[in-house]
Amino acid sequence: AEDVVFVILSQPNPYHLARAQELKNNIQAQSKDQFVVHLSHLDFPHAGGWTIIPLIPQLSRLHGSNSSFIVFLEDGTRVRLGRLLDTLRTRRGKDEVFLGYALHDREPSIIHHFAFYEDPTSFKYPNLASGFAISTALLLRLNERLRRENMPKTDFNIDSVHEFSLFVWNDGAGVALSHDSSFCVADEGEACATHVRPFESCGDVAPRGSIxxxxxxxxxxxxxxxxxxKKTWAKHAAILRFFSDVEDDTVPTVTLGVANTEHGHCEKTFSILRYINREIENRNSDIRWIFIADDDTILSVSGLRALLGCYDSGDAVALGERYGYGMSAPGAGYDYITGGGGIAISRPLLSRLALNCSCPTASAPDDMYMGLCLKEIGTVITHSPLFHQARPMDYAEAYLRSYSAVSFHKHWMVDPIKVYNSWFAYADTVAAHTEL
Structure with a gap:
């Protein structure tokens, strides 16, 4: 197990890059530079590298003959190296091994395309925040499959580690994940080879009037x-507008002359961006962030403010939960921020989107076309797992314990006020009272 290679699934945004570099330095300090530690976006640049599968050929070429295990980490994973090596030594590197903290769906989940509908608990996939390991023997077999079959044919990438696990499992012909308790969520001391670093404020939070x-x-x-x-998170927002297809003074609403569509809402969203850009560009405004939400987004304003405090509003930042489209075709795919969990846009980027983006039709998918436009103007999306496109019950419990949630989405078969009160109300109330 001394010939272990680490891959940190990194991002170019300065906040995430600093966290990834800190983790790399920590691993190398523990090993006295004995181990190779890759930052994925630097060492393996690929538009869909975060989906893991595209990294397999390069990892096989570099490390297929000189390593025993590849360990994948997020920038928020923490590693206790000696304990991790003890875990890996109990496994034979020449065997096909897939290790991690096992998650399973509680019920059929939209984020996993309702896979294993009859028994969603039957399929296990690793908690990415806790890290996971594959043996080199498994890496080489996966690479051979890719040579024969090319990339798995899928239009959408939603949960990369679930999709990677499906690829490894190969409809039962491959390898299933083995749960190992040394891959932890919370830090339980020396028993844990890895654990998740809780989100910590970076200092000053984004002021209420800046969003x-x-x-x-x-x-x-x-x-x-x-x-x-209005009953939940809007009470904690200093500046909020409801954009609708009709004027309604009881809300009140802003109308932009765009008719409602059943799906997509592309023209509506980009009209909103152009409206906001015009509203704030010619005045001395403190607004630094624009947050686009659906009317069934359930949000923590205080959590969002704390998170935005980690990013430079002077940079071109598009922040949210990242999905991918068309990654099966090399060079043709692109990332986008799924809209239900909310999209945070820095003010400099707002101007570029307002001036450069357009819709092929009014009903085209707005979040996807924003992603396509971001790719065209050279802005890399920044992913945060604190945003959620679905409801709390659509995620494994241990996954939700790994991150401080900022948002959820959908009112379907849930009480949204109860969701808000359970997850966000206390922190929002404390933040509001602190500022009085």
Whole structure:
């Protein structure tokens, strides 16, 4: 197990890069530079590198003959190296091994395309925040499969580690994940080879008046969804506008002359961005961030403010939960921020989006076309697992313990006020009282 290679799934944003470099330095300090530690976006640049599978050919070429295990980490993973080596020594590197903290769905989940619908607990996949390991023997077999079959044919990448686990499992012909208790969520001391670093504020939080909240709604939701937003997180937002297809003074709404569409909402979203850009560009405004939310987004304003404090609002930043589209075709795919969990855009980037983005049709998918436009203007999306496109029950419990949630999405078969009260109300209330 002394010939272990580490791959930190890194990002170019300065906040995430600093965290990844800190983790790399820590591993190398523990090993006295004995181990190779890769930062994925630097050593293996690939538009879909975060989905893990595209890294397999390069890792096989570099380390297929000189290593026993490849360990994948996030920038928030913490490693107790001696304990990890003890764990790996109990496994034979020449065997096909897949180790990690095992998660399973509690019920069929939309984020996993409702896989294993009859028994969602039957399929295990690793908690990425805790890290996971594959043996080189498994790496080489996966690479051979890729040579024969090319990339797995999928249009969308949503949960990279679940999709990677499906690829490894190969409809039962491959290897299933083995749960190992030394891969931990919380730090339980020397028993843990890895654990998750909780989110910590970077210092000053984003001021309340620095965030412009834009909520997309339409007339049919003015009486049910809008009141829930007002009863929950809107109370803690200094600047908030409801953008709708009709004027309604009871909300009140802003209308932009764009009719509502059942799907997509591309023209509506980009009209909102252009409106906000015009509203703030010619005045001495303290607004530094624009946050686009759906009317069924459930949000922690205090959590978002703490998170935004880790990013430079003077940079071109697009922040949210990253999905991918078309990664099966090399060079053709792109990332996008899935809109339901919310999209944070820095003010400099707002101007570029407002001036450079357009929609092929009014009903085109807005989040996807924003991702395509970001690719065209050369802005890399920054992923944060604190945003959630789905409901709390759509995620494994240990996954939710790994991150401080900022948002959830959907009112379907849940009480959204209860979700807000359970997850976000206390922190928002404390932050509001602290600032009085």
């Amino acid at each position: 412009y909240f834009a909520v997309k709604t339409c007339s049919k939701f003015h009486e049910d969804r809008v009141p829930i937003v």
